[in-house]
Amino acid sequence: MEKKKWFDIWPYYLPFTIDYPEMDIWEMLESPSGLYGNKNALVYYGNRIKYRELWQNVKNLSTYIKMMGFGKGDRIGIMMQNSPQFIISFFAISRSGATIVLMSPALDMETAEYIARDTNLKMVITTAELLKVPWDLHEKFNIPVICGLLKDYIKEPDIPVPEFVLADLDIKGVPWSEAVENRPDAGHIESGADAEALIAYTSGTTGIPKGCVHTNRSVISNAIGASIWRRLTSSAIELGAAPFFHVTGLSFSMLSPVYSGATIAILTRWNSEAAIEAIEKYRVTHFVSVAPMIVDLLNQKNLENRDFSSMRFIGGGGAAMPEILAENMEDLFHIPFVEGYGMTETMGQTHINPPEHRKLQCIGIPQFGYDAKIISTETGTPVEEGTGEIVVTGPSLFTGYLNKPLDTMQAFVDIDGQKYLRTGDIGYMDNEGSFFVVDRLKRMINRAGFKVWPAQVDSLMLKHSDILEACVVGTPDPRNGEEVKAYVVLREPGRNKKISEMEIVEWAKKEIGGYKYPRIVEFIESLPKTATGKVDWRKLQEREK
Known part of the structure; x- marks a missing residue:
């Protein structure tokens, strides 16, 4: 083997x-x-x-x-x-x-x-x-x-x-x-x-x-x-x-x-x-x-x-x-x-962390009988280093999308005679073979030519002691094409202190910085959720568009 x-x-x-x-x-x-x-x-x-x-x-x-x-x-x-x-x-x-x-x-x-x-x-x-x-x-x-x-x-x-x-x-x-x-x-x-x-x-x-x-x-x-x-x-x-x-x-x-x-x-x-x-x-x-x-x-x-x-x-x-x-x-x-x-297409997990070697913000390593690679988003060919789309293969892959032969065909890529599923997730593999997801391919924010991965910023926003939940989306901007915006749910202490949106922006500028930090913050009572409990970022993204 x-x-x-x-x-x-x-x-x-x-x-x-x-x-x-x-x-x-x-x-x-x-x-x-x-x-x-x-x-x-x-x-x-x-x-x-x-x-x-x-x-x-x-x-x-x-x-x-x-x-x-x-x-x-x-x-x-x-x-x-x-x-x-x-x-x-x-x-x-x-x-x-x-x-x-x-x-x-x-x-x-x-x-x-x-x-x-x-x-x-x-x-x-x-x-x-x-x-x-x-x-x-x-x-x-x-x-x-x-x-x-x-x-x-x-x-x-x-x-x-x-x-x-x-x-x-x-x-x-x-x-x-x-x-x-x-x-x-x-x-x-x-x-x-x-x-x-x-x-x-x-x-x-x-x-x-x-x-x-x-x-x-x-x-x-x-x-x-x-x-x-x-x-x-x-x-x-x-x-x-x-x-x-x-x-x-x-x-x-x-x-x-x-x-x-x-x-x-x-x-x-x-x-x-x-x-x-x-x-x-x-x-x-x-x-x-x-x-x-x-x-x-x-x-x-x-x-x-x-x-x-x-x-x-x-x-x-x-x-x-x-x-x-x-x-x-x-x-x-x-x-x-x-x-x-x-993914739903893989009936659940393809990757999981070894408990004794767990890494936070890491999806883990391919489990029993699975394989995964990183491919270029431009050429679709495997890359040894750097970021690209994660593709997987293994025993729990679905047979295809019901009544959608074209979608089924587009969901897979052939690498050395083996069929791999295109996950639509952007990520990378470190030198130990652990995989990390940066964001969804379709969720990327293009701010003045710089790629911002919202899920990464979501996680960084939670380091603020007054923030309970955060969801970052792209909002149309005449100068930069898209600007980074964060919807924020505050904890009780922050609400009681009447902390302002601009204070969160200034904190993010200092703690996250660069082109990634949200220039716009909007407080919201609760984030929309899907039936499975995930934050429904698409609803907030559509609201911005």
Whole structure:
């Protein structure tokens, strides 16, 4: 095997590659349900659901899906927040032979219609608080809907529960209780490792949804890699707070612990106090988050008096983690903060930091069986030094964009006979083989001919003690073409001191300097967020244009 530069900092206790099993997604749950049948698979606000019970629910729903006439070649949507129903639906659809379509809980009707047409959607499984859009799809396209109540899986809560979770809402369509009631098992459909298994949508840089088609192989390989790298065992307790409908939460917070026979403590919606109490009461060991969750968590009072001693792994993904946030998390949990990197097109992480050799503001090294290179943004050829576009290849690459052959073709580049995915991220590799992302190719600000990478400036702005969040965008400027502007959310001390926008500009001039620092600052109550919790810089950029 070719020796890669990053093998010198590879964890000594891990192999360089993994032999991934040839199986379907649903088999990831069938195995632990037999091995750990009496063990808690899920903890849902105090309600403990054992692996055997979870698997029975999956078999019942799978049988019902087949009774409705759906199976191989059909596509079934899951439009839910984190819940037992999400996990049951995910594995049941797979076991029926159908394809899972991940649908964001925040979908508007126009986008939902697009997805329904694009996939020829056959059914949607949802919960009552999200029923409006699925039911509108039912009325427009006659798509059947299975609908449940989140509170059906809650008994005696022992951590804070969002009010909407406990709400007794009206349901329409097939009641969840009917779909999962005990019935003779109709068996399973074996699709094969390379069969279409899941479609996850990404808006990319154009805003037009693109369905990333994944196979059983690509989904499973990513989850197994997440388990082995984090040394996740059957005794682990994972905090399932990152959204399951997004590949980061799906791979790390749901599939990885299921594969390992671990327990998932589910939070339907992020709440910092609920997360802290879950860590304390359930003795959570593993937690993968996104930056807004960490901002919220670190903003809580009296954290030094809380018990985080059970934690064995903390990490982040989905968006670059500002250095100061990672450092504060390490101070709080007394373990390394491990950042990773991936895309919807790769079903999650392709890179991750070695815990013993972690670097902040670094996406890490290519994980098991992956390779990555830096290519010139002008010529598309590999470069040995300097900055360029990151390209990746590995076992979890998608097969292409649904119904978009041209986009699929343009997404890949051939290097020495090997197909690499163009990530659209600009970065570089250091002398140890660690990769760093500078920014999105499409997000770059061109200030008088100088390239400014906003994500880099975002992170530097957080060094100001009065700044809670910041998002840098380009704003049209008659002299420089584009000028650097920062939207800033202040902490309470800064608001109380009535600090001014110009004071922030003067601080940035001194601390960041050069052509990079924001010449314009605008205070804002909160930054817009995507459904996955990332800062939606596109909305702010469009506002400027």
